[in-house]
Amino acid sequence: MDIMLFHSVHGPRPAVHDAADRLRAAGHRVHVPDLFDGQTAETVEEGRALKDKIGKEELLRRAVLAAAPYSERGLLYAGFSLGGSVAQTLALGDTKARGLLLLHGTSDIAENASVDELPVQLHVADPDPFESHDWLTAWYLRMRQTGADVEIYRYPGAGHLYTDPGLPDYDEPAAEETWRIALAFIASL
Template sequence: MDIMLFHSVQGLRPAVHAAADRLRAAGHEVRVPDLFDGQTAGTVEDGMALKEKIGKEELLRRAVLAAAPYSERGLVYAGFSFGGSVAQNLALGDEKARGLLLMHGTSDIAENAAVDELPVQLHVADPDPFESHDWLTAWYLRMRQAGADVEIYRYPGAGHLYTDPDLPDYDAAAAEETWRTALAFIASL
């Protein structure tokens, strides 16, 4: 499977490369674009400032340029937190998308978004400071209305970026369960 994996707002850090390696070890071809051109942030707050400095339109342009050469193959779009929102936007606009794997983040959904039973899997902390229960309920309903086949997995007590072993949010048990479920999801596509 061809996978386009997008980093969190903290940039292309070692945990994202490790995630890509895990996917490659399962037999997938994985591309990990650096939307921040080598810049990383030590905190979510610093990452948000970096994201704002680059700008939403420029980040989306970079993501589209990274994915465009491979979209004909039928990509699985994946991402961590902010990268999940990027992946979601690209997958909903790519009629050849094979699937969407979101870890820790979602995005608004355009009113005219429509997909043909796009498989979507979301893994999120419970509670999550950026993905409230009300938001996730509305997001789920909107994704279903757009035609997606959605699964949501919640991890009680985990921190926002619980799959990153270099961050204080890390939760080994939740991370391993996420990866087991995510790898099975991708293998089923």
């Protein structure tokens, strides 16, 4: 399966490439676009400054351009935090999307969004400073209204980007459980 994997606000860090290698080892073709032109951020604040400097519209334009050569085959869109937001936006706009894997992040949903039983899996810390319980409940209900088939996995006590071993949020047991479940999800598609 072709997977379009988007990085977090920290940029294309080693953990993103390690995740892509993990997916490739499971037999998938993984594409990792660099939405930040090679820049990385050590902190969320630095990453947000990079994101804001580039701008939301430009980030989405770059993501669409990266996905376009592969979208005819039917992509699984995936992303970490900010990258999850980008992946969600693209998946909801792509009638050939095969699935959506969200790690640590979601996004607003357009009023006219509609999909035909799109498989969606979300992995998120519990609690998560960027994905409150109220937000996730509303997001889940809205995603279901679009026609998505949604599963949410919560990881108590984990930090926001708990799958990145280079960040303070890292939680190895939660990360390994996430990858076990995510790989099974992808295999089921």
